[in-house]
Amino acid sequence: MTSVVTSCDGVAELMQAHSMIIRLGFEHDTWLTNSLINLYSKNGDLSSARLVFEPLKSKDVVSWTAMIVAYSYHGHGYHALQVFARMLISGIKPDEVTFIGLLSACSHAGLVNQGRAGLIDEAMNVVSAIPPSKKDEAVLVALLGACKLHGDVTIANYIGEKLLELESYSSGGYVLLANTHAAEGKWDEFAKVRKRMRERNVKKIPGYSQILVNGKNHVFFVGDRFNPKVEEIYGMLQHNLQPLMREMGYTPELLLTD
Missing domain, CATH: 1.25.40 (Serine Threonine Protein Phosphatase 5, Tetratricopeptide repeat)
Incomplete structure (x- = not known):
């Protein structure tokens, strides 16, 4: 089942695999649950990652770290700190990956004293x-x-x-x-x-964005014009989002993208 989970492409497939895990009675397997937390987070579904994490009875250092990294990945620095505090109370010793995730979370949230940014x-x-x-x-x-x-x-x-x-x-x-x-x-x-x-x-x-709409995954790369609704998408960006971003003080950076 771990092999099945790691091969899933997007949240829809991941949820199907998760349902099978529950039916087979593997939902409390620590190794398998750790994979679910990580993959739900990477696919943009933080809520499902949290719902998988909380009921897990035997949380190991990977479980706690995966949840800290998930919160960090989605910009929830305070939640990452709360999970870290619970980890220490539980008696699990953090490793270097835990601290990298924790410091990253502090950086994203601007927690200067907590992260020494x-x-x-x-x-x-x-x-x-x-x-x-x-x-x-x-x-x-x-x-x-x-x-x-x-x-x-x-x-x-x-x-x-x-x-x-x-x-x-x-x-x-x-x-x-x-x-x-x-x-x-x-x-x-x-x-x-x-x-x-x-x-x-x-x-x-190349980095990409992914969104699930009506059960179908849509993946977007920089400069991507292959989506059938590309004109509507770029119209929304140009007329609605870009003016709002400029009003909020955004200025583009010249970055290495290829």
Whole structure:
């Protein structure tokens, strides 16, 4: 059933698989429930993720972390903190993934004291204390993202070099580093990162949005014009949403998208 769940494409299929899990009496299986929490969250259904999580009797560190990450992913920082507090009370010891999700949630919600947002030097000291053998890409990318957010170019350049030394084939670090250089107008450095990506054949998986309408999944990529109602969609964007976004102070960023 875990294999079935992980192969589901969208919320509709996931709900069908979930119904089968309940009929078969597997709804209290911790490993299977953890997969459901994660996939419901990634498919945009936070309510279902929460409904799966709460009744679970044997919550392990993955269960708690999955729910914290789910709240973080959807921008609910306070709820993530509440789940973390409950996790500690339950006696489950958090791991590094738990703290990454928690810090991300604090960052999204602007919880400065709880997440120590903007204290780049302190964060750098924490990262520097990690042994080289355990210093992975996720940690460096998280710190690089903080540097970009708070405009700390010096540390961003240092972290960027460390990321490139890892010779990773994941696009996340490269894209974030390139966009950091773009935000500072350093186009030569931007071009160097793009060149390094080509040399290592690193491909960026395009981001997309997904929505379920009348039981059918609709997926949208940047610049996508394949939907049969594309004229109505772009009309709504141009005449309704874009003016509202400008009124709220939104200005587009030049970002690496391919």
